[in-house]
Amino acid sequence: MQTIMEKIKARDPEQKEFHQAVAEVVETVRPALDAHPEYRHQKVLERLVEPERIIMFRVPWMDDRGEPQVNRGFRIEMNSAIGPYKGGLRFHPSVNLSILKFLAFEQTFKNALTSLPLGGGKGGADFDPKGKTDNEVMRFCQSFMTELYRHIGPDTDVPAGDIGVGAREIGFLFGMYKRLRNEFTGVLTGKSLNWGGSLIRPEATGYGCVHFAAEMLAVGGDALAGKTCLVSGSGNVAQYTVEKLIDRGARVVTLSDSSGHICDEAGIDAQKLAFVMRLKNVQRGRIQEYADAYPGTVFTPVDPTRSSNPLWEHAADCAFPCATENEINGEDARHLVAGGVRLVVEGANMPTTPEGIDHFLDAGVLYAPGKAANAGGVAVSGLEMAQNSMRLHWPREEVEGRLQMIMKNIHKNCLAAAERYGSPGNYLVGANVAGFIKVVDAMLDQGLV
Numbered sequence: 001m002q003t004i005m006e007k008i009k010a011r012d013p014e015q016k017e018f019h020q021a022v023a024e025v026v027e028t029v030r031p032a033l034d035a036h037p038e039y040r041h042q043k044v045l046e047r048l049v050e051p052e053r054i055i056m057f058r059v060p061w062m063d064d065r066g067e068p069q070v071n072r073g074f075r076i077e078m079n080s081a082i083g084p085y086k087g088g089l090r091f092h093p094s095v096n097l098s099i100l101k102f103l104a105f106e107q108t109f110k111n112a113l114t115s116l117p118l119g120g121g122k123g124g125a126d127f128d129p130k131g132k133t134d135n136e137v138m139r140f141c142q143s144f145m146t147e148l149y150r151h152i153g154p155d156t157d158v159p160a161g162d163i164g165v166g167a168r169e170i171g172f173l174f175g176m177y178k179r180l181r182n183e184f185t186g187v188l189t190g191k192s193l194n195w196g197g198s199l200i201r202p203e204a205t206g207y208g209c210v211h212f213a214a215e216m217l218a219v220g221g222d223a224l225a226g227k228t229c230l231v232s233g234s235g236n237v238a239q240y241t242v243e244k245l246i247d248r249g250a251r252v253v254t255l256s257d258s259s260g261h262i263c264d265e266a267g268i269d270a271q272k273l274a275f276v277m278r279l280k281n282v283q284r285g286r287i288q289e290y291a292d293a294y295p296g297t298v299f300t301p302v303d304p305t306r307s308s309n310p311l312w313e314h315a316a317d318c319a320f321p322c323a324t325e326n327e328i329n330g331e332d333a334r335h336l337v338a339g340g341v342r343l344v345v346e347g348a349n350m351p352t353t354p355e356g357i358d359h360f361l362d363a364g365v366l367y368a369p370g371k372a373a374n375a376g377g378v379a380v381s382g383l384e385m386a387q388n389s390m391r392l393h394w395p396r397e398e399v400e401g402r403l404q405m406i407m408k409n410i411h412k413n414c415l416a417a418a419e420r421y422g423s424p425g426n427y428l429v430g431a432n433v434a435g436f437i438k439v440v441d442a443m444l445d446q447g448l449v
Helices: 002-011 016-028 030-035 037-041 044-048 097-113 134-151 167-181 204-219 236-247 270-282 288-293 330-338 354-362 376-390 396-420 427-445
Strands: 053-062 068-079 085-091 120-125 157-161 228-231 254-257 260-263 298-301 318-320 343-345 366-368
Touching: 002 016, 002 044, 016 030, 016 097, 016 354, 016 427, 030 037, 030 427, 037 044, 037 427, 044 427, 053 134, 068 085, 068 097, 068 134, 068 157, 085 097, 085 167, 085 376, 097 120, 097 376, 097 396, 097 427, 120 134, 120 157, 134 167, 157 167, 157 376, 204 236, 204 318, 204 343, 204 366, 204 376, 204 396, 228 236, 236 270, 236 318, 260 288, 270 288, 288 298, 330 354, 354 366, 366 427, 376 396, 396 427
Parallel strands: 085 120, 085 157, 228 254, 228 318, 318 343, 343 366
Antiparallel strands: 053 068, 068 120, 254 260, 260 298
16 A cells, blocks of 8 residues: 555655545555455556546637637546546636546545446636636637547536536536537536526535435434534535525534635524525625625634634534535644534535544544535436436436435445444445445456556
C-alpha cells in the first residue's frame, strides 16, 4: 500500500487532492485485498488510480467587450468497467487536474454504489460564471462543447452539472452538442424538464443526503425530527438538503457562501428557504442579504486569518457539509463534537480532511462519506438517462420513490460490507469496500484492459 502511494506522489507530486482521495480508499480496502489475493496479483489498485483517459483542451471565447479570453478545459474518463463514464462538469477558477482526478476517482465508487450501470468521470474548466453575462456564459459553453463533443455520447460518456454548471449552462452545452452532432440524445443530464430532464434531478443530491441520514439514525431507533442541523453552502445541494430536513421536522440554522455564513437560531423555514432560492438561483446574490432580510440573523464574514470555520462552532445535533472539498478540518471536527454533533453526513465531495474524519470516528460520531451520502444526484441522473433512452417521462412520485429505494440500498450495502470486513457500523469502510469490490470484479471479468 505504501509503495502504491509513493509511486502516485512521485509521478504527480502536485496533485494533493487526488493523493488524499486515493489514500482514504487504499487505507480502508486492505481487508478486501487480504480476502481476495487475486486483487493484488492482478494489480487492481495500480490500475484503478490511473484514469483510462485524460482530455485537456483550450477554450477560446469572446467577452462582451469584444476581447478574446482563453480558459483550460478538461475531461477525466476514469473508469468504464461498469458502464459509460458518468460525472459532472465543474466551472470554477480552482479547477485543475488534481481536483478533477479526485472527483473522478470518487465518482467511480459512488456510481458503483448506486447499482446503476455507470462508470466514473469528471470534467470542467477554470472558468468562473460568476459576474459573467448570460451571453458570455453561452459563448464559453459553446466553445467548450466544440471540443468536448468529440469525446462524449450516451453510450460513451454522459456529463452532468456540478459547481458553476446549472440548468443554464447545461442548456447552452446541449444546444451546441445537438447542433454539432445533428442528434437529440441523452448525452447530458440535468436538462430542463421540457426537453428531456427528469423530475427530482435538481433536488436529488440534497434529498438523497437526507434520506441517507434518516436511515443511519433509524438503525438506532432515532429520527431527524427535532434535531438542530448545521448546513454549509447555499447552492443546489444545500438548498434541497434544507428543504428535505424541514420536511422531516429538523431545524436548520446555518447556510454559507464564499463570503461567510449566516446563523438563524429561529430556524430556516420554507418561506426563508424560498428567499434563499430566489437570492442564489435568480438574483445570484450573496448570503449576507439573508441577514439583511431577517432580523435576528447573524452574518459572520470569512476571516482568511483563521484556520477554522466558525460555522462549525454552533451547537447542533447534525452537520451536513454541502459546500466544497476539505471544508471541515481537524479543528472544525473538534468544534463540532464539542458542540454536540453526533451525525455528520457529507453532501459535498470529500468535504472532510483525514484528520477531521479520524476525529469523528474516534469520538463515535456517525459519519457518512460523500461517495455514499451524496450519491442521490448521480442516481437520478441515471434515471434521467433511462427515461431518455425509452423516450418516457416518469412522474415525480415514481422518481422520488426510486431515489429513496436506491439510498436505502446504498445504506444497507455499506453496513453489510463494513460488517463483513471487520468494521461494523463504519460507513467509511463500508462505502469504500462495497464500491471497490463491484468495480474491480467487473475489471477482472473484462481482462487486462
